[in-house]
Every structure is written in structure tokens, then in C-alpha cells.
Amino acid sequence: MQPSFGGQFEIFSTRRTSVRGMTWLTSACLCAALLLIHNSAGLKNPGATDHAAELTTSLLEFIVKTGGRENRIQHTVCPSLSAVRVNRTAQNQGFHRDVVTEVTLPVAMATLPVPCRLLLVETVPAGMYVDLHQVTFRTDFGGPQVLALRDIDVEQAAHQSPHHKLLLYSPLQQGPKGFTWRVVLPVHLRYHRWAGEGEDTSATVKLEGPDVLMHCEGDRPVTTPCEESRLFPAPCYAESQEVCLWQLLNGKAEPLLFQVPLGQQTHAGLVITGTTVAAALGSWLILAAARRASRVSRREGAKNKEE
């Protein structure tokens, strides 16, 4: 039985390879540089860079936590691409949904000059969670491999949970329209706090479109130079501690909206009264019946005691 992903990385971290001083220093400097670049680019586009800086910070924290920082960072090459299409739909109804993401690289680049891989970064909002154990089962049936940047509490209610980020790895498939990438991620909506009087009887959970990152192997400068502000460090594969640089692609999907039904305070009067009456009445009736039952004694035994 495979341990959970969190457990797997803890196991790896206890068997660290010896520290390669210069490699670590180089990697650390590069990561620091990336953070600086993202922060300085914020002078031009603050909103996007808040997101970029948050993403870089989360990724770096994860890499450090899982012991990847001793490894050399593998650089990427950046083929020029026109806008990438990202299509998102949600299947099923209710609390358990499948989020289908289709990424299509434009036809003009039907043959990529270098081998490339895709990585989706999902920001799962507080009102929702992904069960990593369930995802592990689905991997055998073509599902993506998923890394969570933080531990996920699957039992907590929405208003007591943070949002969390996931990394989805899946092989690229070649289709008639060019390179496509179809990933199905099972998500679960959390229970939300009840609706007060006059409030909506359902809550809306908004799942933003994912960040699509690409890593292409090859020697620089084969293609156009990479735009530094669009580079992010992340594990190369779900099972490895190697760190790669990934290029953020253009193309953002529309957010998906999910409705979650809520309990209603307008029911409180009826529910509290009804439940209390039922419990009290039930207790009283059972007490009476138990008392009656205890009085039935063995006829011969009763006779013996009287003798």
C-alpha cells in the first residue's frame, strides 16, 4: 500500500543526499533572483504579480520542505507560442464534482522543436478540497499525479479552511488539433456555515482558472529567450525531488462557479423544538418500558426466593 504523498516526501527527506554546497548556493541565488524579478515587475502590473509572487513563494517553500533545494535547477527553453486555449468544465452535481481541464497548444506549433511537459497549478479555494488519496487511486486509471503544497484537512468546514495550491502532472497527448492535455480532477465542496435570516440559501464557490506552466528540455539559445518574470521553479515530476524551471503560458480559463446548499436559520425554531420534544418523549417512553421490563422475573426463581 502506497503511503500518502505527504508521508512519501517525509520518508525521502530522512534519507537526504549529501549537500552539494555550490549547487545549493547557485539554486538559492536563482530562487532569490526570481522572487526579486517577480516583485519588481509588480511596479508595472501589481495584481498579476501578487499572484506570481505568492505562487513563487509557495513553490519555494514546498521545494525546501521536500528537500529539493540541494538539487541543481534544470533550466527550460521557451518556444514562442501564440495564445494557448484552456477550456474548463465541471461534471456531476452536488458536493462531489469532476473538474475537466483541456489545454490545447495552437496548431501552428503542432510539432514542438523540443520535448515539452505541462504542469497545471490549481488554486483550490477555501470552500472546496481535493482528496489526495482518492487522486492516487485514479492515477492507475489515467488520472493526473497531484502534489499538494500544503497539508489538506478534508473534514474541516469552509469558513475554517484556507485555500490551497495543487500541482497536477500528466503526460501530453497528441491529437488532431495539435497537442492537447486533458486532465480530470475530482473535487469536493466543503460544508459551509448556515445561512442567517435573509441570507441566500446557497453559497457560491469560485474556482479560478489554473496556471498552465510548460517545461521544455534543450540547449539555450535554440528558441526565443525566456521572459524571466514568467519563470517559476517547481518539481520536475511528481515523484522526484529534482527542480525544474517552468514557463507560464498565456491562456486563462474562465472561473467555474459551484453552488453549495446551506442550512437555514429560519428552520432553527422548528428544528430545535422538534428535536428536543422527540428526544424527551423518546427518553420518557423508553424509561417506562425499561422499568416494566425489569419487573418481569423468573417465576421459579421468584418462588425460590420466597421460600
Place this chain on the structure above:
Amino acid sequence: MILTMNILRLCLLALGARLVLIAYGEWQDRTMLVKYTDVDYYVFSDAAQYVTNGQSPYNRATYRYTPLLAWMLTPNIYISPVFGKLLFVLSDVIAGYLMHQILLLRGVDAKTSKMCASVWLFNPLPMGVSSRGNAEALTIMLVLGTLYFVMTKCTNTAAFLYATAVHFRIYPATYALPLFLLMDEDYTGCTCNRKQATKTMSDFIGIFVNPSRVQLVFTSAMTFVLLTGLCFVMYGQEFVEETYLYHLTRRDIRHNFSVYFYMLYLTSESEWSIVMGIVTFLPQVVLLVAVSCWLYRDLPFCCFVQTFLFVTFNKVCTSQYFLWYLSLLPVILPTLKMKIQDAVTMATLWFLGQALWLLPAYYLEFQGQNTFLYIWAAGILFFAINVWILIKLLNAHVHEPMFSKGKLVKLNMND
């Protein structure tokens, strides 16, 4: 055919059927997305994996059991992932055997004993639950073992098994009072205290204290302290929180069979929360104490009623809990004077009550419809059905004390 086979052959047959289910489960898990194996079994296995690496089993989220279970399942990692399931189905079958032995001790004839044990051995519910990797069979076996050894008056063995059962699961703790009360002069056979007036404090204590009770309290306390102390030394406060405190203070606002579910959801995070905690706790406590005092002389029946009340009046109720009292049903059947039609009606209503709850629950969980009020109504209805069933069972029960003058009394089966 069942009646011509002896109990050991019946147990082997039951074991075989469970092994077939395990084999089927392995096949389904490998070939289908929907798993046969229970989610809990993967939790146990993951926790066992942590233990084999020298880490705490509580590193596995939602592992809320004693570390002993994770330790017992380490062969899942070293030998085969199926080991745990084999252990659980074996415990399940042993539980069935113990039911048979308990009934024989009470003077029930072999044929009826075999039939009652078969109600458990060939029941699809425990068969499915154990083969899916649920650990309830372990606690059930320990509880039945306790009853058996009480009946054979091996007080120390009974106390040891009882404390182990309580270490595994909290619900057997409700049997403490009936067990204590049972061990009176009728159990010990000593009539020395009966006629004495209570003049001094020592006379008063003398009425309550006797060698059997001392053995019961001492052995069970020592066993529980040793087991719990060992786990606490190894895993610290996290063990106490996850194994015991979580279950005692659990406030799950997600929908479940409990009659209190919607009320607790709506009063969560409000100033009513503490009052609600008391309101839900009070009926349970009052009923458990009253039933202990009135029905302890027939210990299996008392334990059945205790468990039924515990589950029915609990803040959280899932179908897993039903096995706790269903495992005691075969043992009390001979004490019930009831028509077959009534029994069938009760069983039908019990299943119907669950079905009527599952319908709005399905619409909430899998269709996203706001059916909270319907779920609440169905919860009240299921609660009412359970109360009605318990009252019918209490009315049908012929209460015959198990012990008289220090000896086990056989049931009068001729009425």
C-alpha cells in the same frame, strides 16, 4: 442443512464465504475505480506504514484509533496488504462462535444456538463490513469474550478483555456499571451481607465491595492504564486527542443519521452551542444509568439496550455503529417472546427508516439540492422507529436473572 452441521463446520463455512468476498474485493479494487475496500482500511494501512518507519500513526490524517491497531497491522506492510482483512474476518467468525457458546451456557438447546449464531455468521452485513476491512469485528469479539468469561465466572479474564475492548472503542465503557452491579451476592454466592443492617460506614462499603468486584475493578483498571499508558508514553497527547477526545467531543455538522444532526449544525458557532452539548448529553446519561440499574441481572440484554441507546441518542450516528448492537442481537433472541410477524415488521421499518433518510441525503450530496429540512424530518422518523423498536423489544423481553446463589441460571425456554 445448517442444523445438521456442528458449530465448527458452520464457522468454517462462514469463514470461507468471507474469504471469497475478500478475493472478490481484491479483484474489484484492481479493475474498477470504485473500490470494494473501505476507506478506513487504507487509513489503517497508511498508519501501519508510518509505524514501520518508526513514526507516529497519527501522521496519517483521520486515523482515530489506538496505535495498537496500527501495530497489529504492520504485517500489511511486511507480508501482504490483505493481512488486516484476514484478521478482521477471523475475529468476526470467532464472535459468531462466542455467541453460540454464550447461548449454550444459558441453557439454550444446540439447534436454537446454532440458528442464532447463524444470524450473525451468514449475515451479509457483518460479512461485507469485515471483508471490506473495517475493524469493528475486533471490538465485537472482545465484548462477546467479556460476556462469555463473566458467565463462566472467570472474572479476571473478563475484566482483561473488557478493558482491552474499552481501549479500542469507547462504547463498551457503558457496560461498566452493569458489570459492577451484576457481581452481587447472586454472582458470588455469598449471602453474608444480606441480612445485616447498615450501621457503620464499613457495613455500607461491605455491601458494595466483594472479591469479584475488586477483581473486576482492579484488573480492568490495571489493563486499561497499562495499555493507555504505554500508548501515551510512545505517542503523547496526540494519542489521547485522536483516540478518545475526538470521539467524545465530536461535533460533525455533516449530515448523518443522528436525530440531533440539523439542530447541531444550525446552532454551531452560536451561544447556544454549549447548551446544545448538554441537551444532547443528558438523555444518553440518564437512560444509560437507569437501564444499568434496572436490567443488569440479564447482562447480554442490558448491554444490548445500553448500546442501542448509546447509538440512537448519540450526536453522530453512522451505519458503522449499528453493528455494535446488532452483534448482541443473536445472544438475546432466546429471551424475546415475539411473533415472527412482529420481528419482520420491526426489521422492515428499520430498513425503511434508513432508506427514507438516504433519499434526501442523496439529493443533497449528489444533486446539490437543499434538502436539509427533509433530512431532519427523516432523522426524526428514523429515531422514532428506533425508539418504537426498542420499546417492543423491552416488552417482549422475559427478564430472567443470570445468576443465583453463585451459579449461572439456565433460561426457562418452556414458556
